[in-house]
Amino acid sequence: MMDLYKKLFLKFGNQNWWPADTPFEVAVGAILTQQTKWESVERAIANLKQAELLHPHVLTATDQQIIEEQIRCTGFYHQKSERLLIIAKYFTENNNDISKKPLKDLQRELLELKGVGRETADSILLYAADRLCFVIDAYTRQVCKCIGIEGNYQQLQQHFEQHIPADVELYKNYHALIVVYSKQYCNKKRCDECIINSTGRTGRIDW
DNA sequence: CCCCAGGATTGCT
DNA sequence: AGCAATCATGGG
Numbered sequence: 282m283m284d285l286y287k288k289l290f291l292k293f294g295n296q297n298w299w300p301a302d303t304p305f306e307v308a309v310g311a312i313l314t315q316q317t318k319w320e321s322v323e324r325a326i327a328n329l330k331q332a333e334l335l336h337p338h339v340l341t342a343t344d345q346q347i348i349e350e351q352i353r354c355t356g357f358y359h360q361k362s363e364r365l366l367i368i369a370k371y372f373t374e375n376n377n378d379i380s381k382k383p384l385k386d387l388q389r390e391l392l393e394l395k396g397v398g399r400e401t402a403d404s405i406l407l408y409a410a411d412r413l414c415f416v417i418d419a420y421t422r423q424v425c426k427c428i429g430i431e432g433n434y435q436q437l438q439q440h441f442e443q444h445i446p447a448d449v450e451l452y453k454n455y456h457a458l459i460v461v462y463s464k465q466y467c468n469k470k471r472c473d474e475c476i477i478n479s480t481g482r483t484g485r486i487d488w
Numbered sequence: 489c490c491c492c493a494g495g496a497t498t499g500c501t
Numbered sequence: 502a503g504c505a506a507t508c509a510t511g512g513g
Contacts, residue, residue, distance in 0.1 A: 316509095356511075
């Protein structure tokens, strides 16, 4: 049981995702990290903090151009500044606390926000609101493909949520471990050295 | 010079 | 429903 997780944990340890002081900071990072390296996001977050902008009520009152200056290093800064304003407004409307909302409402409302898709929404649900919600990203998809598991977002998510014990902290680190593993061993070109792949692509993995 | 990064939206078929 | 184009900076 949990054979693969044990292997990954022994190899990579606790990844401590998502480093942030507040749930809002997690949400901001979730927007900024879209199609962007995390190192760039860290710089942008540091900029926002230093400018005292990393609070929902402050950010909503900030001119979009000011925000763009702080987050330029993450690329797509025009859309991302708009998305940050939208999600900051959502936080202020909910008294900066999304943790006590019913999961269904929270999930639906996040997806209604322009700029928040399934992965971003699930990242916020798991890492900011501590909800049992497994995040599927491009790396996770690639690992699944190596193994022989394919499907749309919902199908892949169901697969993980059915096979992994219901524990929020486990979900957080498991997703992080899959990403760091995939980056290192699971390229699109070859998934040879895949320690996950040792079953011979039967699709049956001891998650 | 190329390609990719912890995606989402839009528009076309 | 699926697919490509688009957004844009920074680093290998």
